[in-house]
Amino acid sequence: MNRRLLRKLRNGAFLALSLLATLLGLACLAAILWTLLAHGLAGMSGQLFTQMTPPPGEKGGLLNALYGSAMMTLLGILIGSPIGVLAGTYLAEYGKNSRLSVVIRFINDVLLSAPSIIIGLFIYELVVVRMGHFSAIAGALALAVLAIPVTLRTTEDMLNLVPPGMKDSSAALGAYPWRTTLSVLYPAARSGIVTGLLLAIARISGETAPLLFTALNNQFWSTNLNAPIANLPVVIFLYALSPYKDWQDLAWAGALIITMTILLLSIAARVILAYLQTERGFK
C-alpha cells in the first residue's frame, strides 16, 4: 500500500516536472514568436520586396537580400543534396557494413553537429582565399556542405525503412541493383527523401555564420555568382546591430520572413512524413 503510494507520488512528480519543462520550452518559443511578430509586422510593407537594402537613414527593402538568399539556398541544395542522396544510398544499399561506411557515417555525424562557422571558415580557406574575394558561389558551396549531412542521413534512414522484401522481389525479377534502386527503392522512399530536402533547405536558409566568411554582403542588386551577394541572414545580422532605426526595422522584418519560411518548410516536411507513414503502410 505504502509502496504503491510512493510510486504514484513519484509518477506524479515526474509528470509535473516534464510538463513544466515542456511549458518552459513552449513559453520561450511563444515569446520569441511574439517579439518577432510584434517588431517584424511593423516593418512589413510592399517595399520590402521591391527595393534594395538602403544606405543608413533612407527607406528601402530587402529585395537584393531575398534574391541572394534564394539563389544561394537553391544552389546549395542543388550541389549538396545529390551528394547527400547518393552517399546515403551507398550507405543503405551498397556498403551497408563495410569499413568505409562506418567511417562515412562517423564523419557525417560530426558534420551534422559541427558549428556552421567552422564550415564557413573551411570554405573561406578553400575558396575565398584562393579566389581572392568573397562570392555568391563560395556562399552556395558553404551551404552545400551544410546540406550534405542532413540529406545523407534522411536518405539512409528512409531507404532502411523500405521493406527488405521489396528489394529481394526486384532482384528476383532479374533487376540489377542500380535498377532496383532507381525503380523501386527511390519511389518507395520518395516522400522521406523529399522531407530530407525540405529539412536541409530549412537548415541552410537561416545560416549566418557560413555566409559571413563566404558571400559576405552587397549593398546593391547583384546576380553575379563571382561577386559578393546580399543575403537575409547577414543583412539581419548587420542591420540588427546598427544604431539606425530603419535598418533595425528591416532586420526584424527579415527575421520574420526567414522564420516563417522555415516554419512552413518544417510543417510541410512533417505533413509529408505523416503521409509517407500512413499511405505506404510502413511500420
Added chain:
Amino acid sequence: MDTFTPAGTILNGASVQDALMSARAVNVFYATKHAVKNVSLDIARHQVLALIGPSGCGKSSFLRCLNRMNDTIQGARVEGLITLDGQDIYEARQDVAQLRARVGIVFQKPTPFPQSIYANVAYGPRIHGLAKDRGSMDELVQTSLERAGLWEEVKDRLSQTGTSLSGGQQQRLCIARTIAVNPEVILMDEPTSALDPIASAKIEDLIDVLRTNYAIVIVTHNMQQAARVSQRTAYFHMGDLVEVGTTNMMFTNPQQKLTEDYISGRFG
C-alpha cells in the same frame, strides 16, 4: 544406375526422368552454420514439388539456391551442382538476371512495388525487354493477371497502386509479376502463410492450374496444403533431405520414422 555422385548416393525418388532442374550434393553455409547438407533433388516438369519440414531445417535456404537468391545474403556460401536444362547455373558465365527470369520466386510476404498494378506486372518484362510496344505490353500484363486469377478483380483499376489491394490479391499480383517474365520454374516460399483460408484456397487452386505451364516448388508448413497441391513431396530435417517421393506415398506410407513423426504430428 547413374545416381552415384562423388558426394554420396542419391535418395530413392530424388531423381526423375527428364528433370528440368537438378541439384546434386548441394551444401549451404551461413558463415559457420551448415544449413543445407549434401542435398540431391530433381525438379520435374509440370509438377508441384512440396518442401516440408520443421522450422529451420533448411527449406528456404535450399529453395533460394535454385535461383541464386542466396547470392544477395552476406556470408552465404553454396556448394554443389545445380543445373537448369543441363546447364550449371552457378558457372561464372551465367547471367544471374537471366537465370532469375527463368526461375522466378514468390515470397511469404506479398511485396508489391510502390507503383500501379500495371507497372508492377510490367516491371519484369521491361527489364528483360519482353514487349516491343505498348500494345504487346498491355497484352502481356493482361495474360499475366489472367493466369494469376486476378484480372477480373483489377481490370478496372490497373492504375491504382499495388498496395491498395487486399493481402490475397497482393500475393496474386506478386505471382502475376513473376509469371510476366515467362519463367520455367516458379519457387514459392510459404506463399499463403500470411493469408486467410479463402485467399489461401484461391492461391492453391491457382498453383494447380499453373502446373500445366510451369514447374513449381513450394515450401509449406501446412501439411494439408502440401497434400492438396503437390505431386511430389520432400521432407527436410536439420539440413538433411530425409525422404522424398510421390506426395501420395509420403502421406500414406512414409518410409522414414522422422517423416512419419513429422507428418502424423501435424495431422494430430
